[in-house]
Structures are given as C-alpha cells and as structure tokens.
Amino acid sequence: QQQVKQSPQSLIVQKGGISIINCAYENTAFDYFPWYQQFPGKGPALLIAIRPDVSEKKEGRFTISFNKSAKQFSLHIMDSQPGDSATYFCAAALNSGNTPLVFGKGTRLSVIA
C-alpha cells in the first residue's frame, strides 16, 4: 500500500521554466510534509517542508502548495536552473514528524538549457 503517490516519475523543463511535482497522500493524520532533493550518489537533503495549517510556503524559488481537502501537495520550482537537476522526493509523517517518513517514489528532474 503506497501511502504517498508522487508524479510525474520524470520531468524535463527548460531553463527558466517552472517545474511542478505533485504528491497525494491517503492518511489524513499526516501532519508534516517535507520535500527532499537528492543528487546522484548523495543522501537526500531537506528542501522545504509544510504543516497542514498553511496552504502555501515559499522559500526562495521553491514553493509548496498544500490542499488539505484534496489531500494533495505540490512543489513548484520557479526559474528552474540546470543545477536544480536532481531527484525530488515528497514525504509525509505523523505527529509532527515523530514517526518515520513515508516517501513518494521520486521525480527525476532535468533542467535543460
């Protein structure tokens, strides 16, 4: 049973464009939704995270949009750059992240010049 569904599996975006990655979750008790960025051969790095009490959070070029009623959240990367090319994982957890993260399957983003 996959508790967090992520799409698309891969994404190609032109430099300067907007990258959008979507995730849907099933467990309404989840209350912590982070996004991780992973480069090949490296561990994931926390990019941005949101709690369900807000609908949007922005940090620099990265924005999380959260729709509690639809049980969906998405990552938007504005002005995408080749250096953003990586695999992105959404995740969810219970109890403010006190339980292990449940990860989506990941999205391979390629930003081309």
Place this chain on the structure above:
Amino acid sequence: GAVVSQHPSRVICKSGTSVKIECRSLDFQATTMFWYRQFPKQSLMLMATSNEGSKATYEQGVEKDKFLINHASLTLSTLTVTSAHPEDSSFYICSAKQQDPGGANVLTFGAGSRLTVL
C-alpha cells in the same frame, strides 16, 4: 545547520564478510536515527528505527540478524551487514532526527554508503 556524517561512503567486500557502517550526528544529539536502503533509481525504503539505549525497531521483511543496528550513544548509530551477499549490494542511508524551532521533527540525512558485495 545540522550535519550527519556517514562512513564509509563506499565499501567493497567479499561475499560472506561483515561490513559496519557508521552514522554520526556531528552537532546535535539524536535519540532516534533511521536507516534506509535505496536501490538505483528507486525511493528510500525504511529498514529500521534506531533508538539510543534500546533495541532497534525493524520494518517488516528486514532481517534483524542480518542487519545489526547499535545506537550506543546520542551521536552514533551503526549498521552492520552480517555475512554479506551480492543481493545486499545497495545504497544505505542513515538519518537523524532533531526538532526545529517550530517543534517539528526534522530529519537530516547522511551522504549514504554504497555497499558492493562481490
């Protein structure tokens, strides 16, 4: 920011030998660490939750006698792959939990350890 150091980053061993991977939280104390396994181009699969001073909690299907976890201090957890076989070849990643100023538990990941069993 929080740093988690994982060592070794790469290890090659012969089939039947044991390999130990260390995970250290460098600038914070972590009562809980998690160990993940990642196959190429796939997501992270939680193997076990490591709790300082107590036994690790293993996920279903993970052999606790195969993957020994020791969390002897607040800054160190180790994963030992015993009697390794080629199918154990994988990317192993640890993470340590700490609270952010808002009270949420944030996970910081190590850089991972690539294990190749010949």
